Amino acid sequence: MTSSRAAEAGALRREPLSDQVFTRLRDLILTGAIPPGGALPAERELAADYGVNRHAVREAVKRLQQSRLIEVFQGGRTRALDWRRTAGLDLVVDVPGTLDAVTVPGVVHDALEMRACIGADAARLCALRAGDEARAEIVAQAEAFARSGPDLTDLGVADVAWWRLIVEGSGNLAYLLAFNSLVHGAIAMEQVPVDLRSAELLDVEAHRALAERIERRDAAQAERLARELLGRSVPGTADQATTNDQAAVAPI
Amino acid sequence: MTSSRAAEAGALRREPLSDQVFTRLRDLILTGAIPPGGALPAERELAADYGVNRHAVREAVKRLQQSRLIEVFQGGRTRALDWRRTAGLDLVVDVPGTLDAVTVPGVVHDALEMRACIGADAARLCALRAGDEARAEIVAQAEAFARSGPDLTDLGVADVAWWRLIVEGSGNLAYLLAFNSLVHGAIAMEQVPVDLRSAELLDVEAHRALAERIERRDAAQAERLARELLGRSVPGTADQATTNDQAAVAPI
DNA sequence: CTGGTCAACTGTTTGGACCAGCTCTTGCCA
DNA sequence: TGGCAAGAGCTGGTCCAAACAGTTGACCAG
Structure with missing residues (x-):
């Protein structure tokens, strides 16, 4: 008998909206859907797309900015950074479980x-x-x-x-x-x-x-x-015979 | 001839307000002014104290939350975490220059x-x-x-x-x-x-x-x-004779 | 003393409005 | 025709005001 209107709609859970927006945008950047240097949609546009208020989008953008995943310019557009060059170690906190199970x-x-x-x-x-x-x-x-x-x-x-x-x-x-x-x-x-x-x-x-x-x-x-x-918990520590000639730090 | 009204007021520069709020609150936590487990002032109160809108405070709080410096409870108060146990490596990005020159x-x-x-x-x-x-x-x-x-x-x-x-x-x-x-x-x-x-x-x-x-x-x-x-750039790498018996990881 | 109820907090979300700064178009002038 | 300057129209930054949703604690009935 709970008034679970949002849950029924299937769109968004009870996780704070700004957190959900943050996760979605972060994954767009990490997967390369928004390439380094690429522009994010405008805040007003993101708010309309996700069906949330602009303030929720702004809070998510602030978090992305602190994670050094984006760069914000007043007057200009918000652009994605090259996270392999800018993002910090805290990125490993959220990444597991959100992206491809392969990576x-x-x-x-x-x-x-x-x-x-x-x-x-x-x-x-x-x-x-x-x-x-x-x-x-x-x-x-x-x-x-x-x-x-x-x-x-x-x-x-x-x-x-x-x-x-x-x-x-x-x-x-x-x-x-x-x-x-x-x-x-x-x-x-x-x-x-x-x-x-x-x-x-x-x-x-x-x-x-x-x-x-x-x-x-x-x-x-x-x-x-x-x-x-x-x-002992790191496969291939002692027997270092494997040398892969592929690209370093595989794209996520 | 710049219309530097805010600068003249001496209150806040042209750095985004939420960033300034973030810095102040972060330093309060890192210096121990707000001890681990201690409650932060309510958002409405912080907004009044700093003379800014509540949304600016919320954006700063979101950043503190992502830095794992605070824990937010809807309905309850926002509390400071023990940053020595929770904060990530990205903390070293902003800390230099903001705290005591000694540390x-x-x-x-x-x-x-x-x-x-x-x-x-x-x-x-x-x-x-x-x-x-x-x-x-x-x-x-x-x-x-x-x-x-x-x-x-x-x-x-x-x-x-x-x-x-x-x-x-x-x-x-x-x-x-x-x-x-x-x-x-x-x-x-x-x-x-x-x-x-x-x-x-x-x-x-x-x-x-x-x-x-x-x-x-x-x-x-x-x-x-x-x-x-x-x-070579790390003092005391080879001649490891110094052993300080004082507390580990000195309080900042 | 125990139990539930309710008022008074807390953070969450919304809507609208305006300010500030950048960009690109437009249109004037040389 | 070429160049540059004014301006319209974007962008993010800030503010106000209100309602929503949980938590807490005091208060009162049993």
């Missing part, structure tokens, strides 16, 4: 690869820079991780919390923010099939060993262990 | 450190994955870099363009987006005093050598050379 695995792989790279250096820096208290907390959390249920999802949550301590311990704000971007995005639990990471998540001893190295300020070994552990 | 050098250092980490791995992957054409272009661009004027600013521009080729050649979209975030943000020419990077920028031969290793698909040496080259 998503690639994004997830890239995100895991980046996680391995940053995680290893963060472990090294954490061993070097983190205070006694922070390093002890990492050891304690490693034990808590070991006590986590056999459920892979639970392990995944505990794993993220543990790595957050390490990244925080590295003292590098850029690492921490990038970690956030990855966790909120491509590496979010929903996106990565946990069984792909089972080799990493189930090895409780490897986590303990890494924590111990950090505790002992053994930066070199901490980095090595972290790189090995995180690399 | 900015730290952000720049972190960004350079991250650049070294990702750049080294990108060079490795580029040597492994990039096609013949892409690798040849990197060699060519290294020569173009060598011909760049002795001006450090010009060298910096050419350097960014060259590294972009390498990151693109790595085939990792996450690396490319993170590179964009850093270039648009903390590592932007205006932020980093170029003389701090002179040891890196002036060594044309090191650039050439790295390009050659990538050309020859020598991944290991490419990574090593890249790490060494990029590490």
Whole structure:
């Protein structure tokens, strides 16, 4: 008996209208439907097309602008930017799930690869820079991780919390923010099939060993262990024989 | 003879009002004036306080929401998030220059450190994955870099363009987006005093050598050379004796 | 004390109007 | 005929006013 008029119409859900407009326009740009340098329809036109008020369109445009997907000129038209040259890492937050399912695995792989790279250096820096208290907390959390249920999802949550301590311990704000971007995005639990990471998540001893190295300020070994552990979830880390001669950073 | 009425009033410049509101609110959150979990003033109240229309406030709020600095509840109040746990890497784009000059050098250092980490791995992957054409272009661009004027600013521009080729050649979209975030943000020419990077920028031969290793698909040496080259601009890379026991990721 | 009801918040959406700046057409002048 | 300048008609930027839709909390009946 709910007055679900909009739902019945089938046009738009109860997600805020501006968010829906944002998503649609973003996908038009990411898929190349609006090419770099191409002009977006005028705000008044977009409002008419989507059947919403112009203010909703403006809020969506503001978000696109901050994502550096478009450039806005008063008096002139709003144009699409070349997102491969301008968009930031936060783009991986929303992309998974919205575009072709074919391209998503690639994004997830890239995100895991980046996680391995940053995680290893963060472990090294954490061993070097983190205070006694922070390093002890990492050891304690490693034990808590070991006590986590056999459920892979639970392990995944505990794993993220543990790595957050390490990244925080590295003292590098850029690492921490990038970690956030990855966790909120491509590496979010929903996106990565946990069984792909089972080799990493189930090895409780490897986590303990890494924590111990950090505790002992053994930066070199901490980095090595972290790189090995995180690399397990990245297909083709050790056996680097594959060389694809195709275009770099495949069009999405 | 410009009709600079707003400028004379001293209230707000000709920067879009919503951008100014965004900046002010963002700084309130980043500085902790509005603590994590704390509520922002109501939109109607903010509009009254800043003397702008409510729509300007809403556009700013939408941007804060996308930056994952706030959480919005219809019916309830808008609350500040713990940005250290939620904000993404794009935060480094606007932060330099807006907050205390004391904390900015730290952000720049972190960004350079991250650049070294990702750049080294990108060079490795580029040597492994990039096609013949892409690798040849990197060699060519290294020569173009060598011909760049002795001006450090010009060298910096050419350097960014060259590294972009390498990151693109790595085939990792996450690396490319993170590179964009850093270039648009903390590592932007205006932020980093170029003389701090002179040891890196002036060594044309090191650039050439790295390009050659990538050309020859020598991944290991490419990574090593890249790490060494990029590490020159990061104070305290080799002589890691300093260990600060203070809190990790200092509050901004 | 418990339960539901309602008023007073909050953000969401709408409509219309006007200002400011860019662009392209139009039409005058040399 | 060529060139340039005025202006009409776009574009985004800002504002006002009102209604809609959830949440919260106080208040009152049981």
